[in-house]
Amino acid sequence: MNISSAYIHIPFCQQICHYCDFTKFFYNEQLADEYLKALEKEIHTYVPGDKEVLETIFVGGGTPTALTAPQLKRLLEMIDQHFAIDKCREYTFEANPGDLDKEKVKLLKDYGVNRISLGVQVFDDKMLEKIGRVHRVKDVYTNVDRLLNEGLTNISIDLMYALPGQTVSDFEKTIEEALQFNLPHYSSYSLQIEPKTVFYNRYKKGKLVKPPEDDEAEMYELLQRKLSAAGVSQYEISNFAKPGYESQHNLTYWNNEYYYGIGAGSHGYLPGVRTINIRPLPAYVKKALADGRPILHEEPVGEKERMEEEMFLGLRKAEGVSMDRFEKKFDRPMKEVFGSAILLLEQRGLISQSNQRVFLTDKGKILGNEVFQEFLIDS
Numbered sequence: 001m002n003i004s005s006a007y008i009h010i011p012f013c014q015q016i017c018h019y020c021d022f023t024k025f026f027y028n029e030q031l032a033d034e035y036l037k038a039l040e041k042e043i044h045t046y047v048p049g050d051k052e053v054l055e056t057i058f059v060g061g062g063t064p065t066a067l068t069a070p071q072l073k074r075l076l077e078m079i080d081q082h083f084a085i086d087k088c089r090e091y092t093f094e095a096n097p098g099d100l101d102k103e104k105v106k107l108l109k110d111y112g113v114n115r116i117s118l119g120v121q122v123f124d125d126k127m128l129e130k131i132g133r134v135h136r137v138k139d140v141y142t143n144v145d146r147l148l149n150e151g152l153t154n155i156s157i158d159l160m161y162a163l164p165g166q167t168v169s170d171f172e173k174t175i176e177e178a179l180q181f182n183l184p185h186y187s188s189y190s191l192q193i194e195p196k197t198v199f200y201n202r203y204k205k206g207k208l209v210k211p212p213e214d215d216e217a218e219m220y221e222l223l224q225r226k227l228s229a230a231g232v233s234q235y236e237i238s239n240f241a242k243p244g245y246e247s248q249h250n251l252t253y254w255n256n257e258y259y260y261g262i263g264a265g266s267h268g269y270l271p272g273v274r275t276i277n278i279r280p281l282p283a284y285v286k287k288a289l290a291d292g293r294p295i296l297h298e299e300p301v302g303e304k305e306r307m308e309e310e311m312f313l314g315l316r317k318a319e320g321v322s323m324d325r326f327e328k329k330f331d332r333p334m335k336e337v338f339g340s341a342i343l344l345l346e347q348r349g350l351i352s353q354s355n356q357r358v359f360l361t362d363k364g365k366i367l368g369n370e371v372f373q374e375f376l377i378d379s
Helices: 029-046 069-082 102-110 125-130 137-149 168-179 198-204 213-229 248-254 281-291 303-314 323-330 334-347 362-366 368-375
Strands: 005-010 056-061 090-095 115-121 155-161 185-190 233-236 239-241 259-262 267-270 273-277 295-300 351-354 357-360
Touching: 005 029, 005 248, 029 069, 029 259, 029 281, 056 069, 056 248, 069 102, 090 248, 102 137, 115 137, 137 155, 155 168, 155 213, 168 213, 185 213, 213 233, 213 362, 248 303, 259 273, 303 323, 303 334, 303 368, 323 334, 334 351, 334 368, 357 362, 362 368
Parallel strands: 005 056, 005 259, 056 090, 090 115, 115 155, 155 185
Antiparallel strands: 185 239, 233 239, 259 267, 267 273, 273 295, 351 357
């Protein structure tokens, strides 16, 4: 199997954010110890022998850095035992500002982590409190300094917009403060109100109102303009980087390549099948410890689904989807499969073509879901 990446999920948080629908649980030291045992059993099932060489490893959550320093060291050791870290092109850990003390930062550096993704969200203490974040703006400055002092310079920060009560002016201030750090990578996402979240419950009761759609679109266009002017190029719908600092792990997803999904609730993509792991923590731990395969569901991926996903995922990138790569991969010209969809979307001004590539226009980036549904193949 030609697996290029691994996603490893750590589901623990010191506080649950009001908008988050990822697999997450309040941190409990004993439960975290049990989880790490189960996680190691699952990793060993995928890599039972020599260290596997991967292009990228991404440890996400939850909040991986919510673990204690001894637990974090144990996690780093088990990853090092199973994967050839010295040959890994990009090794990312997600972290929350305020979680990274000097000991944890040194551990990450010592075990070969070379990229940090910080969940900043906004540079506004009142808004951070309103959305259920536990950190404050000063923690961002403290943690970025700690990372830079340890030589961890490849830092990305996440920002959110279209939050309840957030104005275009508010978001502009957040962008401007974020750019003061002069970091190599920024990600930014609009608030999605997902079921089983605090915000969803408030929304259903009429107690939560998002900014108008026009304001949301203006925030997105502002984001594009400000980052472009700062020399940080948009290479995907929600991601911006200085040249050479694009997230290689996320490109695995958008290039529709194979990756392990390890941990509670993780999704993986292996040849011919997408996997979804058991989400509830006790059930995940029990099954992983029993046989190392805590999979809830396996969905076969046939040729039709692979071609659809090639378009859905690839069109998220600024460079779009290569017609040559598509034909090489599927032994069929892209226009033979999707010619009518491409023509329709071009007429609507949502996609364009150049140099044997199909890509989203600026209008298409805002209306991405309308574009993607046109690439569903009738059975």
